[in-house]
Amino acid sequence: MACFEPIGRRRALQVIGGAAALPLLPEELFANAHLAHVHLHRQETDGEPAPLTVLTGHQASTLNAMAERILPTMDTPGAGDAEIPGFVDRLLEGWLPDPARDHLLAELDRFDARARERHPDGDGFVGLTESAQDELLTEAQDEALAQRDGRAFSRNPNRLHEQPFFDLVKWLTLFGYYTSEAGMKSELGYRIVPGRWDPCVDIEDA
Amino acid sequence: MVQIIERKVWDAIVIGSGVTGGWAAKELTEKGLETLVLEAGPPVVPERDYSEHTPPWQMPYRGLRDRKRQAERQPVQSRAAACDEWSGKFFVDDIDNPYSIGEDSQEFLWIRARVVGGRSLLWGRQSYRWSDLDFGANARDGYGTDWPIRYRDLAPWYDHVESFVGIAGQAENMPQLPDGQFLPPIAQTCMEERVREDLDRAFGGTRRFTPARVAVLTRHHNGRRACHYCGICRRGCISRSYFSSLNATLPAAEETGKLTVRPNSVVYNLIHDEQRDRVSGVHLIDAESNESVEVHGRLVFLCASTIESARILLNSRTQRFSEGLANSSGQVGRNLMDHIFQVGANGNLDGLEDKTTFGRRPNSCYLPRFVNLDGDRAEATREKDFLRGFGYQCGARRPTTWQSGIGQPGFGADYKASLRGLGPWRLNFTGFGENLPNPDNRVTIDPELVDRWGIPAARITMNYGENEAAMRESIQTRAAEMLEALGAKNIRTFNRNSLPGFAIHEMGTARMGLDPATSVLNGWCQSWDVPNLFITDGAAMASSACQNPSLTYMALTARACDYAVRQMRRLEL
Numbered sequence: 001m002a003c004f005e006p007i008g009r010r011r012a013l014q015v016i017g018g019a020a021a022l023p024l025l026p027e028e029l030f031a032n033a034h035l036a037h038v039h040l041h042r043q044e045t046d047g048e049p050a051p052l053t054v055l056t057g058h059q060a061s062t063l064n065a066m067a068e069r070i071l072p073t074m075d076t077p078g079a080g081d082a083e084i085p086g087f088v089d090r091l092l093e094g095w096l097p098d099p100a101r102d103h104l105l106a107e108l109d110r111f112d113a114r115a116r117e118r119h120p121d122g123d124g125f126v127g128l129t130e131s132a133q134d135e136l137l138t139e140a141q142d143e144a145l146a147q148r149d150g151r152a153f154s155r156n157p158n159r160l161h162e163q164p165f166f167d168l169v170k171w172l173t174l175f176g177y178y179t180s181e182a183g184m185k186s187e188l189g190y191r192i193v194p195g196r197w198d199p200c201v202d203i204e205d206a
Numbered sequence: 207m208v209q210i211i212e213r214k215v216w217d218a219i220v221i222g223s224g225v226t227g228g229w230a231a232k233e234l235t236e237k238g239l240e241t242l243v244l245e246a247g248p249p250v251v252p253e254r255d256y257s258e259h260t261p262p263w264q265m266p267y268r269g270l271r272d273r274k275r276q277a278e279r280q281p282v283q284s285r286a287a288a289c290d291e292w293s294g295k296f297f298v299d300d301i302d303n304p305y306s307i308g309e310d311s312q313e314f315l316w317i318r319a320r321v322v323g324g325r326s327l328l329w330g331r332q333s334y335r336w337s338d339l340d341f342g343a344n345a346r347d348g349y350g351t352d353w354p355i356r357y358r359d360l361a362p363w364y365d366h367v368e369s370f371v372g373i374a375g376q377a378e379n380m381p382q383l384p385d386g387q388f389l390p391p392i393a394q395t396c397m398e399e400r401v402r403e404d405l406d407r408a409f410g411g412t413r414r415f416t417p418a419r420v421a422v423l424t425r426h427h428n429g430r431r432a433c434h435y436c437g438i439c440r441r442g443c444i445s446r447s448y449f450s451s452l453n454a455t456l457p458a459a460e461e462t463g464k465l466t467v468r469p470n471s472v473v474y475n476l477i478h479d480e481q482r483d484r485v486s487g488v489h490l491i492d493a494e495s496n497e498s499v500e501v502h503g504r505l506v507f508l509c510a511s512t513i514e515s516a517r518i519l520l521n522s523r524t525q526r527f528s529e530g531l532a533n534s535s536g537q538v539g540r541n542l543m544d545h546i547f548q549v550g551a552n553g554n555l556d557g558l559e560d561k562t563t564f565g566r567r568p569n570s571c572y573l574p575r576f577v578n579l580d581g582d583r584a585e586a587t588r589e590k591d592f593l594r595g596f597g598y599q600c601g602a603r604r605p606t607t608w609q610s611g612i613g614q615p616g617f618g619a620d621y622k623a624s625l626r627g628l629g630p631w632r633l634n635f636t637g638f639g640e641n642l643p644n645p646d647n648r649v650t651i652d653p654e655l656v657d658r659w660g661i662p663a664a665r666i667t668m669n670y671g672e673n674e675a676a677m678r679e680s681i682q683t684r685a686a687e688m689l690e691a692l693g694a695k696n697i698r699t700f701n702r703n704s705l706p707g708f709a710i711h712e713m714g715t716a717r718m719g720l721d722p723a724t725s726v727l728n729g730w731c732q733s734w735d736v737p738n739l740f741i742t743d744g745a746a747m748a749s750s751a752c753q754n755p756s757l758t759y760m761a762l763t764a765r766a767c768d769y770a771v772r773q774m775r776r777l778e779l
Contacts, residue, residue, distance in 0.1 A: 070617040083263075090266055095273050137617060145615070153612045157273060167612070174611050179262035179269060187626075188606070192259050194565035197435045200396035203628070206562045 052085065054092040059105070060085035061126045062112050067173040069133050076187045079173050082180035088172055099161035100168075107165035111140060140166035211500045216242045216466075217774075219488055219503035221473050221518070224324025225756050226743045226763045227509035228451025228459075229367070233767035234507070235464035242501060243456075244471040244490060246510075247320030250296070250327065250452055256442025257292045265291050286317045286710070288328050292441045296321050296328060302658035305513075308650070308667030315707040316513060316666065322469050323452035325511070325710070326756075328440045331420040331448055331568065332599070333373045334753035335364050335384040339580050339595075343640075343749050346580070347593050350541060350643030351719045353748045354729030357384065363761035370458075371449045371760070372427040374569070375419030381581070383574040383597075383753070390424045391417040392433075392569050396561050397602040397631045401692060405573075408691040412576050412587075418569040418599065421449035421757075430454065437566025448568060468501075470494050472659050475522035476506065476531055476739070484738045484779075485531070491659040505738050505770055505779060509763070512542070512744035516649040516715035517664045532716070532733040532741075537726050539649035541714040542668050543641040543750040546596075548704035549678045551685035552634035553694030555602065562604055562628055570601030573635065575752055577680070592676040596639035596752045598685065604628035633694060637681030638709065640752040642673050647706075649715055668706040678703070711755055716745035731766040738779045742766045 052060055068080030092101050115125040115136055122128055125136065144164030153167050154160070160168060177183040184190035189206065217239035220230045227243060234241045250256075262268045271291045276284040283289045283297035298318045305316055319325045338357045344350035361384070368387040377385040394402065394417050402415040422439065425432045430453065431445035439448045446453035459465040470493040477500065479486040487502035508515045516539040522531035530538050575595040579587040589595075608625040616624070647668040655663040682699040689697045719725020722734035731746050733739040742763035744755060751758075773779045 071622045072619050074619055095267055171612050178608050181263045194435045197565035197567045199393040199563055200561050201564045203560050203562050
């Protein structure tokens with residue numbers, strides 16, 4: 001009968017996490033299959049990040065620095081640890097419509113050129129102090145606000161080229177961070193396999 | 207073209223491996239029949255193809271989908287939410303599998319999966335019995351033709367399939383939504399428990415907010431593991447906790463040693479033996495080699511899905527059946543139905559700010575039909591503006607704050623901190639409404655268009671009518687009225703006028719009936735015209751009810767298999 005009882009929490013976690021031996025042969029098979037399955041999917045993507053295909057190294061560093069200031073490291077990792085450049089590079093390569101792609105790349109260079117103008121001795125945005133970076137981002141944010149003129153951000157791919165540069169980078173940072181391993185696991189407390197459903201928990205325990 | 211005629215005569219051929227094909231395979235093989243299952247698409251290997259545990263950060267576009275490829279190859283399929291970056295591979299290629307829309311028709315979205323397991327891999331898993339409110343509907347108001355069966359005919363078969371499938375659900379003792387053989391329900395959130403109590407009080411128990419009944423295991427069942435609440439069933443389930451052909455019926459059929467699955471087998475038409483007045487086999491195109499192949503069997507179960515099954519029959523023209531096989535009634539392809547949805551209301555509920563949930567459940571809640579009931583409740587529940595009814599899929603949850611972060615000004619540490627936490631509880635009601643049978647809503651064969659294998663394509667003509675429009679209004683009003691009774695704030699009604707097909711509950715193109723002159727199938731899903739042909743997918747339905755239909759398809763399939771094998775043994779097929 002035991003095998004038809006609801007499995008307890010500890011047991012469920014064991015099963016998913018460590019494939020602990022179970023009394024039923026089919027159950028063991030599923031657990032092993034489960035691990036093979038996770039392993040297969042990891043193999044495809046683990047290891048070194050894919051090389052950049054569109055962004056230059058410098059553009060990638062600029063984006064990463066912007067992302068880190070938008071969602072900085074606190075008690076959890078910042079967006080600078082969320083592989084935002086790699087994600088944006090994939091979008092540039094195969095996802096963004098041409099006008100949005102051109103818009104993003106041109107504005108990114110323009111933004112960095114402004115950083116060089118203001119701080120001629122430095123290496124653009126990426127080399128600035130945090131407060132100097134924040135100053136430039138605030139300026140870009142103000143410009144975005146004026147350009148938007150009360151309109152909401154549209155994530156429709158065919159409208160992205162109309163979005164102000166700061167808003168576009170902010171959206172890419174938000175989406176990239178909260179779908180990254182660092183963002184999902186540390187910031188959102190996401191678990192791939194929760195192992196149980198609890199319909200009512202105290203918010204501090206979640 | 208290469209023509210291969212396979213000599214072997216199978217006891218049974220099942221066309222399709224989705225929810226009904228899988229059931230036919232299991233029932234027929236368990237009764238000892240050597241069964242061949244034909245599936246148009248490729249095999250699915252769970253260890254390779256399931257991806258429910260692949261997180262966004264391991265996907266190329268983090269869940270934003272391979273947009274350009276979808277625009278090119280899946281312009282229709284990609285409109286379905288489930289056709290995402292993970293599961294899009296299970297959906298058909300729209301260029302290889304075209305269909306056309308008839309003149310004066312609304313656009314119809316034909317969402318399909320051509321893989322072993324079919325749409326059972328992707329379904330919403332909601333599993334509800336239909337009742338005599340549904341089986342008696344056509345007789346009561348005159349739309350469509352009367353069902354040849356009633357609830358008592360199907361009840362033991364609901365028991366039969368539920369016992370195998372495993373349905374998590376709560377008994378409610380409501381005549382319009384009969385209880386079944388349930389596993390423990392998936393518990394409602396604390397806010398939903400409150401909503402249930404408040405609605406019971408406000409509406410005298412007539413609007414019951416119950417945990418959605420779903421084909422997901424809440425405990426180990428028939429060798430399949432209990433759900434681990436990862437939350438995204440449609441990407442597959444390596445612990446086989448939700449029901450699909452691939453997770454449950456096909457493995458059971460395989461255990462008998464009587465099952466052969468032939469993937470990549472695109473059925474062109476059925477072969478009719480005029481002398482014996484029986485279907486003798488199936489003509490298919492091998493999707494990989496493009497060879498034309500004939501396979502033969504004593505019994506054929508057509509389970510290709512509502513529109514595809516009609517297409518196969520209409521493409522099977524003979525001298526006697528010049529309008530398509532099994533179509534002496536002229537009803538094949540007609541009475542196409544779906545459910546209206548994408549209409550309802552939502553609002554915020556105060557309280558329980560310190561509570562949330564853990565895990566990601568594979569369901570939410572359901573609120574069964576409460577309008578136009580029958581018997582002694584008929585008078586009190588009668589709607590003057592429309593016939594039949596609707597139920598709601600509903601639930602209360604707390605959205606994460608970051609998702610609205612782009613709309614909030616600022617950046618930096620304070621901004622990041624402001625995106626933590628959860629929004630207030632939001633209660634949503636989405637109606638699913640019955641669609642009246644209408645002979646003008648139909649599938650025909652396009653005179654020119656063919657698919658990648660040269661098979662004439664379906665042309666679909668379908669329009670929602672005044673009854674559906676009136677029902678949409680009521681769905682919004684009734685939902686808003688409940689939200690008001692609950693003291694909800696920021697109440698919003700919505701009506702996105704869902705296109706026909708988009709609920710992916712299409713039904714009706716080879717209806718069961720009492721009279722061979724006006725229906726395609728008898729009460730056993732058996733063709734009136736061709737006795738060894740059974741059609742047990744959504745095509746068989748004489749009306750659409752408002753509940754999700756898959757469980758009823760399963761029960762009808764098991765019942766038809768039992769009948770067919772008994773008839774076979776009596777040498778009556």
